[in-house]
Amino acid sequence: MSQSNHKPIGVFDSGVGGLTVVRALMERLPHENIVYFGDTARVPYGTKSRNTIEEFSLQIVDFLMQHEVKALVIACNTIAAVAYKRIQQMAGNMPVLSVIDAGAQAALKTTQNNHIGVIATSTTVNSNAYARAIHAHNPDTRILSQATPLLVPLVEEGWLEHEVTRLTVREYLKPILADHVDTLILGCTHFPLLKPLMKQEAPNIELVDSSITTAEATAQALSHANLLNQSQQMPDYRFYVSDIPLRFQTIGERFLGRSLEQIEMMRLG
Amino acid sequence: MSQSNHKPIGVFDSGVGGLTVVRALMERLPHENIVYFGDTARVPYGTKSRNTIEEFSLQIVDFLMQHEVKALVIACNTIAAVAYKRIQQMAGNMPVLSVIDAGAQAALKTTQNNHIGVIATSTTVNSNAYARAIHAHNPDTRILSQATPLLVPLVEEGWLEHEVTRLTVREYLKPILADHVDTLILGCTHFPLLKPLMKQEAPNIELVDSSITTAEATAQALSHANLLNQSQQMPDYRFYVSDIPLRFQTIGERFLGRSLEQIEMMRLG
Incomplete structure (x- = not known):
């Protein structure tokens, strides 16, 4: 030692x-x-x-x-x-x-249909970093990324269960749900506080909390x-x-x- | 010259x-x-x-x-x-x-019932600057201030007519409407972009655009x-x-x- x-x-x-x-x-x-x-x-x-x-x-x-x-x-x-x-x-x-490497690896262990979603800030989504980290392990995984810039201020406002937050989450998750991802990476450290609400809005999707x-x-x-x-x-x-x-x-x-x-x-x- | x-x-x-x-x-x-x-x-x-x-x-x-x-x-x-x-x-x-002095003076010229509302960031509201600027001209004016931290990110997301923005505005304007202010200062330079929506949600209130x-x-x-x-x-x-x-x-x-x-x-x- x-x-x-x-x-x-x-x-x-x-x-x-x-x-x-x-x-x-x-x-x-x-x-x-x-x-x-x-x-x-x-x-x-x-x-x-x-x-x-x-x-x-x-x-x-x-x-x-x-x-x-x-x-x-x-x-x-x-x-x-x-x-x-x-x-x-x-x-x-x-x-x-x-957090990105850890989240990518956890998502790969979780997914059954090899189809992973990512929600994150605009810069994280545009960087394509999650896709790179996931494809380094499995190039065949399909990834759908969605920028969700309003979720950080909603969490900071403390509206964790508010109807406005629910509608915002619903709007952001639309393409994720339509595309049948089975695993969603919470690609921002603010998002774990929205897990209860997200579980209600996407009950069939496994959420990966990278913390x-x-x-x-x-x-x-x-x-x-x-x-x-x-x-x-x-x-x-x-x-x-x-x-x-x-x-x-x-x-x-x-x-x-x-x-x-x-x-x-x-x-x- | x-x-x-x-x-x-x-x-x-x-x-x-x-x-x-x-x-x-x-x-x-x-x-x-x-x-x-x-x-x-x-x-x-x-x-x-x-x-x-x-x-x-x-x-x-x-x-x-x-x-x-x-x-x-x-x-x-x-x-x-x-x-x-x-x-x-x-x-x-x-x-x-x-912008605060200009907004305060315009609101004083506009109000009929001497009851002015202010929506602004948390720091602006907590500074009490609008109240000071208004009371310097008329100490009898009643002022109701409301911090509206989500409106800036909503404007930057471009959701100017979105249902989420409407619900958020409605929530923030509740105390303003309940208190019968007749003039509302848009105390943040992002807010003029929400004027059309706010006019629908508060049709009887005059909006002061400090720009x-x-x-x-x-x-x-x-x-x-x-x-x-x-x-x-x-x-x-x-x-x-x-x-x-x-x-x-x-x-x-x-x-x-x-x-x-x-x-x-x-x-x-």
């Missing part, structure tokens, strides 16, 4: 959505220290250009590497879709986990690299954000599923 | 919404040169903290002052709500126009300061943005009402 085992896992997102991944990591890997960065001053990324997303993402990775993380978890589909390769180059030998599959992939990668923390001490969690807006605590805790403490503000760029 | 008359008017916003104000300025003041800055890399501001909004806004003003503008038009309600005073300090003797009133206020301020451009040459329009995302052209032209040319990218901060 090397000195690195006690080092934290670095998890990052454009905002608070990545806290759903932190939550899954806390449950799956209860002894690991975690440092989180959410770029709340510049959120959302999903409607911005590839160059801008890449530039912002590399600033975050630089910040996390200054915290001597032992692994990086890209907890934002948009960042993973656009900047994964550059992040891997910066990370060197360090394991880099991506859970990313936590599992992280556990496997750390184990494989002999980097699991064997300490039985209480883990240390640190949360950095580039802005602390109104209602941040409320929204953040909804994603994390527990109280948010030790938040520090840090402006990048 | 001084040397300053040929200088451009500086107009700015957190993103593309301020182009509705540019459009109104082009119509009201067809001989004026205009330089626009939209902070598309960090949009939206309306859900961010006051400190962050102020910091970003002053960076924009600094950029516009380097372009030797003769007047500043704050074409973003959130910026006007939070950073107006600091911007005025930076601007020195230069006229500074604000038009801001253009009028700008014309008066320039005239008063003897700064109107007397040149009959074709005016020069320059558009700077901090990011050029997918569909920028489409969305921008929807707001501007004409083709968008001479767009340059400029990162601040």
